Amino acid sequence: MTELIQHDVIIIGSGLAGLRAAIAAAAYGKDNISIGVFSKVQVMRSHSVSAEGGTAAVLFEDEGDNIESHIYDTIKGSDFLADQDVAERLVKTIPHEVYQLDHWGMPWSRRDDGRIGQRKFGGYSFPRATYAQDKVGFYEMQTLYDTCQKYDNIDFYNEWYCTSILRENNLFRGLTAIEMKNGNFVKIKSPAGIICTGGAGRIYSFSTYAYSSTPDGIDMAYRAGLAMKDMEFVQFHPTGILPSGILITEGARGEGGYLINNQNERFMKKYAPEKFELAPRDVVSRSMIREIQDGKGFKHESGYDCLKLDLTHLGDEQIKERLAGIREIGIKFSGIDVIEAPIEIRPVCHYMMGGIHTDIDGKTELGGLWAAGEGACNSVHGANRLGANSTSECIVWGRITGEQAAQFALEKKGSTIDISNNQVLSEEKRIYDGIFRGKGEVNPYEVGKKLTDTMDDKAYVFRTEENLISGLKTIRELKALTWKHVDDKSKEYNTNFTNVMEIDAMLRTAEVVLMGAINRKESRGAHARLDYANRDDINYLKHTLAYYSSEDEPKLVWHPVTFTRYAPVERKY
Numbered sequence: 001m002t003e004l005i006q007h008d009v010i011i012i013g014s015g016l017a018g019l020r021a022a023i024a025a026a027a028y029g030k031d032n033i034s035i036g037v038f039s040k041v042q043v044m045r046s047h048s049v050s051a052e053g054g055t056a057a058v059l060f061e062d063e064g065d066n067i068e069s070h071i072y073d074t075i076k077g078s079d080f081l082a083d084q085d086v087a088e089r090l091v092k093t094i095p096h097e098v099y100q101l102d103h104w105g106m107p108w109s110r111r112d113d114g115r116i117g118q119r120k121f122g123g124y125s126f127p128r129a130t131y132a133q134d135k136v137g138f139y140e141m142q143t144l145y146d147t148c149q150k151y152d153n154i155d156f157y158n159e160w161y162c163t164s165i166l167r168e169n170n171l172f173r174g175l176t177a178i179e180m181k182n183g184n185f186v187k188i189k190s191p192a193g194i195i196c197t198g199g200a201g202r203i204y205s206f207s208t209y210a211y212s213s214t215p216d217g218i219d220m221a222y223r224a225g226l227a228m229k230d231m232e233f234v235q236f237h238p239t240g241i242l243p244s245g246i247l248i249t250e251g252a253r254g255e256g257g258y259l260i261n262n263q264n265e266r267f268m269k270k271y272a273p274e275k276f277e278l279a280p281r282d283v284v285s286r287s288m289i290r291e292i293q294d295g296k297g298f299k300h301e302s303g304y305d306c307l308k309l310d311l312t313h314l315g316d317e318q319i320k321e322r323l324a325g326i327r328e329i330g331i332k333f334s335g336i337d338v339i340e341a342p343i344e345i346r347p348v349c350h351y352m353m354g355g356i357h358t359d360i361d362g363k364t365e366l367g368g369l370w371a372a373g374e375g376a377c378n379s380v381h382g383a384n385r386l387g388a389n390s391t392s393e394c395i396v397w398g399r400i401t402g403e404q405a406a407q408f409a410l411e412k413k414g415s416t417i418d419i420s421n422n423q424v425l426s427e428e429k430r431i432y433d434g435i436f437r438g439k440g441e442v443n444p445y446e447v448g449k450k451l452t453d454t455m456d457d458k459a460y461v462f463r464t465e466e467n468l469i470s471g472l473k474t475i476r477e478l479k480a481l482t483w484k485h486v487d488d489k490s491k492e493y494n495t496n497f498t499n500v501m502e503i504d505a506m507l508r509t510a511e512v513v514l515m516g517a518i519n520r521k522e523s524r525g526a527h528a529r530l531d532y533a534n535r536d537d538i539n540y541l542k543h544t545l546a547y548y549s550s551e552d553e554p555k556l557v558w559h560p561v562t563f564t565r566y567a568p569v570e571r572k573y
Helices: 016-032 067-077 084-103 135-150 216-223 279-294 316-322 324-334 389-411 421-436 445-460 465-480 495-521
Strands: 005-006 009-011 035-039 154-160 160-168 171-179 184-189 193-194 233-243 258-260 303-308 343-352 356-357 369-371 542-545 555-560
Touching: 005 465, 009 016, 009 171, 009 324, 009 389, 009 555, 016 035, 016 135, 016 154, 016 193, 035 258, 067 084, 084 160, 084 389, 135 389, 154 421, 160 184, 160 216, 160 421, 171 193, 171 421, 184 343, 184 421, 193 216, 193 389, 233 324, 233 445, 279 303, 279 343, 324 343, 324 555, 343 445, 369 389, 369 421, 369 495, 421 495, 445 465, 465 495
Parallel strands: 005 184, 009 035, 009 193, 035 154, 193 369
Antiparallel strands: 160 171, 171 184, 233 343, 258 303, 303 343, 542 555
């Protein structure tokens, strides 16, 4: 018999969004509701700890910054695909959250006058990336996790792999999950849930994402009938080190770092004469690839073409005080001390603007279910995210969804949660008969490697119809192979089993990314088509929604963009 766990609110994922949601739900519900946080990793292993550069917020209006400027920078940076009411919600809410973190013990870096430190970031008209050295995600995570310990109504379930959403009559009813330490298949009942499982960046080989950052939560929602939104928009961060892809924070350029080609030129002056290296990430990444294509790149020992990031002119003191983590990463993973020499870098998969379709409050199309953080798409980032707005998004909508889920759970308190046993049995059959006991002959890890290499090759910074269609053909061929099987038959901590389930989710997600990219015949933000080089507001100023079909290819439909007061204009930096 399947084990049963029950909570009033369940949160899937324990990164920034998940922890902030847990605190908000616990505080709102006080002792009247219980919250369960389910994560496939230990809390401080969530990928949010890898965030480096900052959290964007308007803190010093007395010094010239203002809310309206941050709103417009976000909308312009999105190439006008952001829902403008959502951008406004982000910008108006995050200053309070920054000070709330401060009150909870967040060790923000400080200016000489004692005020919270902020640095320059790409695409902004004012230095508003609120930072803590170059480890902002780690410190925010630790602060939120410590704060969670104050609430007795939050229970953590670390190393649980959630596999499916349970629903009845268009209402969320719970989850199925595997407790990884013993392999038990468990049913989790709840009237309210929040998906905070992060993005899908591991569908690329060259990626800043942790290996655990696979699209499990997004895929759960997709298979449950909910839409993926704007999945074609994949952000490539300009500075991933070779060969690992580990991130060098945008804060390195915010502190004054230069991008240089093999002629020792700061080439960004050609492409963004006002912002140089601090243009938005989509602009910088495309400019870098053009420099490489023009023969002005370097050849890394791995064989990859690259450019260099030069921090040497910043000096020992500034690097050690503000970029200590970056220096350590350079030494450990590239053998380069950035104090002494430029470091080789190349655009790397870093963020998914798309995710589970939600409204401005983070509500999904399923009653009682919300989504927050990178795994959600409330359309705040549109076609391109500005750096430091991601941690802001996680914290803001973590709080919003946590409060809303708690309110919903209190309203449903005492009501019976009905779950069809057929759903549980169907999911058990899918993962155990279809995957665990599968008879596949093809190595699943080879399939996974082929998948990620295909995405690197066919859906990178610049895209064409030919490459995208070729990539989609390969992904579908991989899906059709007999690869679903698990060689390790143990129950305890069977990572072979979870890895194969992750690949299963990655294939479906990659298919949606490619189909959305084929369908959007324009260039906008992070989606750059060589065969449709211009932005097309007449035909494509709208969001992509993708719905799952068990038999055919995903169904794509269009969804309107919300405008308030800013009309699209040409982006110039």
